[in-house]
Amino acid sequence: MAEFCLTCWNRMNRTPGTERDYILSNGRELCEGCGRFCRVVEGERTFKFLYDLRHRKKQRNAAVLTPPRFLSPGPRPAPS
Numbered sequence: 150m151a152e153f154c155l156t157c158w159n160r161m162n163r164t165p166g167t168e169r170d171y172i173l174s175n176g177r178e179l180c181e182g183c184g185r186f187c188r189v190v191e192g193e194r195t196f197k198f199l200y201d202l203r204h205r206k207k208q209r210n211a212a213v214l215t216p217p218r219f220l221s222p223g224p225r226p227a228p229s
């Protein structure tokens with residue numbers, strides 16, 4: 150299987166994929182798109198919630214600690 154870094158992968162597939170969407174190699178591999186050594190896409194990430202658990206725990210806790218009244222956007226002007 151050809152190996153491409155995330156940038157080349159998105160360019161080829163016209164996708165806005167991020168590290169959350171794709172599993173990247175731990176080490177640096179030769180990207181066949183740009184010819185540089187970088188972390189390449191190894192596959193599509195199936196369990197994105199696992200990535201969320203690992204990377205977004207602090208943000209989630211912050212949201213829980215914030216009282217709901219601070220999150221409400223307030224009254225909006227009615228559409229005319």
Ligand SMILES: [Zn+2]
Binds near residue numbers: 154155
């Ligand atoms: Zn590349």
